[in-house]
Amino acid sequence: MNCVLGIDLGTSAVKILLINQTGEVVKEVSKSYPLVHSKPGWSEQDPEEWVQKTIEGISEITADFKEVSKIQGMSFSGQMHGLVLLGENNEVLRNAILWNDVRTTSQCRNIEDKVGKEKLLEITKNPALEGFTLPKLLWVKENETELYEQAHKFVLPKDYLRYRLTNQLHAEYSDAAGTLLLDIAKKEWSSEIAQIMGIDLSLCPDLVESAALVGTITEETAQLTGLAESTKVFAGGADNACGAIGAGILKDGLTMCSIGTSGVVLSYEASSDKEFGGKVHYFNHGKEDSFYTMGVTLSAGHSLTWFRETFAVDHSFDELLEEAKSVPPGANGLLFTPYLSGERTPHADADIRASFIGMSTSHQQKDFTRSVLEGITFSLNESIEIFRSEGKNINKIISIGGAAKSPVWLQMQADIFDAEVIRLSSEQGPGMGAAMLAALGCGWFQSLEDCAEEFLRESAVYQPVTEHAAQYKEIFSIYKKVYDQTRDLNKALASLRSAGTNS
Structure with a gap:
């Protein structure tokens, strides 16, 4: 073959x-x-x-x-x-x-x-x-x-x-x-x-x-x-663009969430004439004469990696995620903002840094893990909120990247995004998109859509739990306040960071 x-x-x-x-x-x-x-x-x-x-x-x-x-x-x-x-x-x-x-x-x-x-x-x-x-x-x-x-x-x-x-x-x-x-x-x-x-x-x-x-x-x-x-x-x-192709984001109404080192929410656009005022990125697609809009979280999976390597090095990622499963939405009153390296969407701010808000002696490692997962997902939800505010209908999201391997995190995405979240049976991200471009070029298919029909299969669908979605809506409103209330503090701390060895 x-x-x-x-x-x-x-x-x-x-x-x-x-x-x-x-x-x-x-x-x-x-x-x-x-x-x-x-x-x-x-x-x-x-x-x-x-x-x-x-x-x-x-x-x-x-x-x-x-x-x-x-x-x-x-x-x-x-x-x-x-x-x-x-x-x-x-x-x-x-x-x-x-x-x-x-x-x-x-x-x-x-x-x-x-x-x-x-x-x-x-x-x-x-x-x-x-x-x-x-x-x-x-x-x-x-x-x-x-x-x-x-x-x-x-x-x-x-x-x-x-x-x-x-x-x-x-x-x-x-x-x-x-x-x-x-x-x-x-x-x-x-x-x-x-x-x-x-x-x-x-x-x-x-x-x-x-x-x-x-x-x-x-x-x-x-x-x-x-x-x-x-x-x-x-x-x-x-x-x-290749990640979008590899997830089948090739027509209006389709959106992708990719959580790797950074995080991306990407939505297909058929034309270049929509106006988002620079709040999200707007790029040419790998599909000819198509486009996509995109919001970015700079430290998505990186935040979880940092947390594990700093505080839970004796735990595997699977163990951390399994522990977090037992913690209720809201991590028992603990919030995390994933600004370890600054932020991109919706706050283009190189000086902002991460926070844990609401810590108490009752919190355990599993609560911190849950808050990190939620904080990353809240950050991505800010991009989805921008898309929805501009009239985009986002009810179905293809999830790819490291987070797509975790049923706990996939359900969390469905609840926080308040949308159906889908995992693909063979999720290979941008590498698959690149292969699909080669397959199209070699004449195997008439279009990328035909290629996606043959190459891509859904393996699991996660529906939002109504009660959890309502809880997360309230918590998300609190999460969005943290940036404004820590921005000036982090600008003041920036000079201390630049004088040290870490940025």
Whole structure:
């Protein structure tokens, strides 16, 4: 049976899926690589790590798969916003600056001042935030001038990886939408923003659709990986766009909740003409001529990981979640806000930090665990509340990511979101979306919807418990007050944090 590869270039690892024509995962490989934190708030990576680990992962797959000629194609999902700066011969000029790097606050204010907040929203549909690519490009221009003058092109992380495997350099719309340089509706680089900010448009790579065939792998790539030189390569998409494809979010009325290190609530949009005033992100989809709106919680699963590693290292995640099951909604009067690394939606605030509110001597570890789970879900619910306030009908939510493995957390999502929450039988996230783009490109299906019909199956449905939903509505109203009442305290504490070793 023919197969395709879905390659998901994440922040901490590259995940590679071998998928056959029925959507079955034949083999899965993950290869991790390090982050570089040379200064507080800085987050970088060596792009060569992405290339080498991907080659290692593909080689591991082909070593066990005897009919390599049946691997017809590959496509990519990738971490958004990262800046990879290339010289005249497409050589990497410096470490990539990643999405979670927050050094660019002054550049964001400069963009707002020069372009104007309204004009920026009109063109890019998004506000100027530290994570986006244009502020990073301006930071290099201002702080590493000689290096910037050597720059020939910039690309996003997965686009550089694809270049190294094919020797073809492109960007595609779903990832370009996260740069603050793309005119979302016109699907072209914005000459207006580039001119205002002093960026030469020649730095921007050519744009293609996510399912576009960009070439085949090079002879060197074939030798290193064991793949056939005829293996087709398709452009791919941003991780959230591919996550949406992999969850079947391909038509109006469908919404996805993804809880990994960060958390995302994403809803399909058929057009670019809705107005959310920058309260949520608005990006091009990996499905051609489609879009999606998205709210982000920066420290979602990361909050649970932090809690376990700091306070419950002798417990597995499964044990913590099982204990939390016995705690009633509201965690016996304990609230947690998951602002460990600042927040994105609805509060674009790099200074805000997390809180436990309402602690008493009666609280046990299981209460804290429950409050962490609820706090993460409340934060995501703020994005759902924005969508609903703008007239979107959200009654059915596909849940993916680590939280989708937990029946306790899935029921909690149904209760807090007050919506039907669905778990898929084989949830592979962005890697599946990348594989589906390759499957479409290889001609297996006429559309992504047809592919989703074949590849994706529901395995469990969670309905909100009426009593719990009512309780959570009250608690959520209290949760929303915590940000305003701790904002000034955290701004005052920011100088103390920057003087120490932790941000």
